[in-house]
Amino acid sequence: MTITKYISRDGVSTVDIPDRIKGLQVTEIGEFAFSWCTDLTGVTIPAGVIAIGNSAFLGCAGLRSVTIPAGVIAIGHWAFLGCAGLRSVTIPAGVIAIGVAAFYGCSGLRSVTLSRRTRVGDSTFPDRVRLVYRD
Numbered sequence: 001m002t003i004t005k006y007i008s009r010d011g012v013s014t015v016d017i018p019d020r021i022k023g024l025q026v027t028e029i030g031e032f033a034f035s036w037c038t039d040l041t042g043v044t045i046p047a048g049v050i051a052i053g054n055s056a057f058l059g060c061a062g063l064r065s066v067t068i069p070a071g072v073i074a075i076g077h078w079a080f081l082g083c084a085g086l087r088s089v090t091i092p093a094g095v096i097a098i099g100v101a102a103f104y105g106c107s108g109l110r111s112v113t114l115s116r117r118t119r120v121g122d123s124t125f126p127d128r129v130r131l132v133y134r135d
Helices: none
Strands: 014-016 042-044 065-067 088-090 111-114 130-133
Parallel strands (some): 014 042
């Protein structure tokens, strides 16, 4: 099951994505699924998700925190582009690849923890971000 579109509701600023919808396990956050949800401040992604699609959270300027579960293996191009409110991100060790400009424009981002084995696309992080390697 892929989350394809989130419809924001007044007064809701944090989202806990369910691990199952109609009995099916959620395995992917699809392209543009949460894009331009500017009131979104926090999102928790369930453990069964293995991929975050291209532009999934594009332009979510208010997003301050995101929990990326250990099962994620790929973060798409521009996935968090323009999420100016993000302060820090921990990329699970199992992430194989992070797409082009995935966190570009995240002006509040100061540090990112990730594995040296993760392939990182061009312009993935803003220039001043401190990369902390766990291995």
